[in-house]
Amino acid sequence: MKVSILKASDYTDREIQRVVDAHFSLLGADRDIRRDMKVLLKPNLVMKRDPESATTTHPAFVKAVIRHLEGLGVTDITVADSPGGLYSRAALSGIYDTCGMAGAVAGTCAKLNLDTTSGTRAADSRLVPEFPIITPVLQADYIISLPKLKTHCMTGLSGGVKNLFGVIPGLTKPEFHYRFSENARFCSMLVDLAGTVSPSLTIVDAVDSMEGDGPSAGIKKHTGLSFAGKGPFFLDRILLEYIGMPVSECLTVHEAIQRSLCPSSAAQIPVCGDFTTPPRCGDFRMPRSKHVDFGESIPGFVRKPALYLANRLLTPRPVIRHNNCIGCGKCAQSCPAKTIRIQKKKARIDYRSCIHCFCCHEMCPVSAIHIRRSPLSR
Numbered sequence: 001m002k003v004s005i006l007k008a009s010d011y012t013d014r015e016i017q018r019v020v021d022a023h024f025s026l027l028g029a030d031r032d033i034r035r036d037m038k039v040l041l042k043p044n045l046v047m048k049r050d051p052e053s054a055t056t057t058h059p060a061f062v063k064a065v066i067r068h069l070e071g072l073g074v075t076d077i078t079v080a081d082s083p084g085g086l087y088s089r090a091a092l093s094g095i096y097d098t099c100g101m102a103g104a105v106a107g108t109c110a111k112l113n114l115d116t117t118s119g120t121r122a123a124d125s126r127l128v129p130e131f132p133i134i135t136p137v138l139q140a141d142y143i144i145s146l147p148k149l150k151t152h153c154m155t156g157l158s159g160g161v162k163n164l165f166g167v168i169p170g171l172t173k174p175e176f177h178y179r180f181s182e183n184a185r186f187c188s189m190l191v192d193l194a195g196t197v198s199p200s201l202t203i204v205d206a207v208d209s210m211e212g213d214g215p216s217a218g219i220k221k222h223t224g225l226s227f228a229g230k231g232p233f234f235l236d237r238i239l240l241e242y243i244g245m246p247v248s249e250c251l252t253v254h255e256a257i258q259r260s261l262c263p264s265s266a267a268q269i270p271v272c273g274d275f276t277t278p279p280r281c282g283d284f285r286m287p288r289s290k291h292v293d294f295g296e297s298i299p300g301f302v303r304k305p306a307l308y309l310a311n312r313l314l315t316p317r318p319v320i321r322h323n324n325c326i327g328c329g330k331c332a333q334s335c336p337a338k339t340i341r342i343q344k345k346k347a348r349i350d351y352r353s354c355i356h357c358f359c360c361h362e363m364c365p366v367s368a369i370h371i372r373r374s375p376l377s378r
């Protein structure tokens with residue numbers, strides 16, 4: 001399954017339209033789309049952030065995909081995501097406005113989803129019988145996933161597979177973090193979810209990417225590219241190669257390789273567009289967190305105390321910068337372990353119950369939570 005990689009200098013409408021049209025052409029995607037289809041666009045709208053912060057998918061990509069679909073005669077196009085936090089009409093409207101989605105659909109036939117209902121889809125999974133999924137995704141005939149290229153403190157990479165976690169409705173996402181608190185199990189669940197949602201096309205916004213402590217507290221980096229493919233697993237293997245992260249540090253890609261969903265070597269994946277071999281960035285910063293998973297390898301009778309000790313000594317942990325904290329409570333709302341309290345307008349973490357999922361770090365609007373690595377784990 002080939003991956004299309006194109007240079008994209010900036011976010012002008014003209015440049016991104018050229019790139020999006022070329023991806024459809026290179027991958028032969030136009031042939032898969034019928035005019036009467038319900039098409040769903042799934043950008044990464046993790047939180048209320050200006051597009052220039054490189055946290056969310058840039059609206060120029062959403063607009064260009066809508067324009068391309070309109071050119072094919074498609075009229076039923078919905079833009080939908082379930083960002084972090086509450087999944088309500090008010091929360092969605094605020095995020096659409098701030099992230100530039102309202103502007104992306106203006107003057108087109110596309111609509112922004114405000115339906116906050118959800119249903120379930122049977123999962124092809126060893127871990128869960130079914131996934132709760134937002135309604136417009138369940139109703140779509142053709143799904144186009146539009147991730148932003150970012151590092152991710154928990155999963156290593158935020159790309160094609162991780163973007164699909166946003167089809168799980170609102171605060172059900174923290175429940176999944178809690179149920180699958182070991183990183184390997186969480187990533188395995190994400191691979192199951194990607195197989196269940198099965199997007200027909202994925203186009204990655206990597207014009208400005210996020211390096212370091214992504215997906216929301218990292219650093220913007222101009223990478224001037226866009227990647228696309230029909231399968232998220234092949235695409236993520238190429239993205240991992242590009243950012244220079246070993247497979248062992250991105251368990252979604254590791255799991256996909258174990259299940260033969262993509263090749264172990266990026267060199268085995270055919271690429272087209274502006275490159276003939278997978279490109280490498282060379283200086284992409286990795287997240288400070290490196291999750292520590294010992295669960296599988298420790299004998300049962302000592303597992304609990306050993307895990308407790310290892311977690312305390314080695315696992316990176318979220319630390320509140322109280323000078324920056326504005327007491328908004330978004331971290332507490334997103335914490336699956338319910339281990340954060342707001343006292344005197346400042347967030348406080350009870351580390352005894354922390355499962356190191358970094359949801360709080362991801363959702364803090366002012367980057368007041370940083371990740372502290374243990375000196376022993378360096």
Ligand code: SF4
Nearest residue numbers: 335354355357358360
């Ligand atoms: S404190 Fe943060 S890292 Fe710990 S469980 Fe809560 S959200 Fe996850």
Ligand code: SF4
Nearest residue numbers: 325326328329331364
């Ligand atoms: S740490 Fe961040 S998310 Fe939590 S209350 Fe403070 S400002 Fe809000």
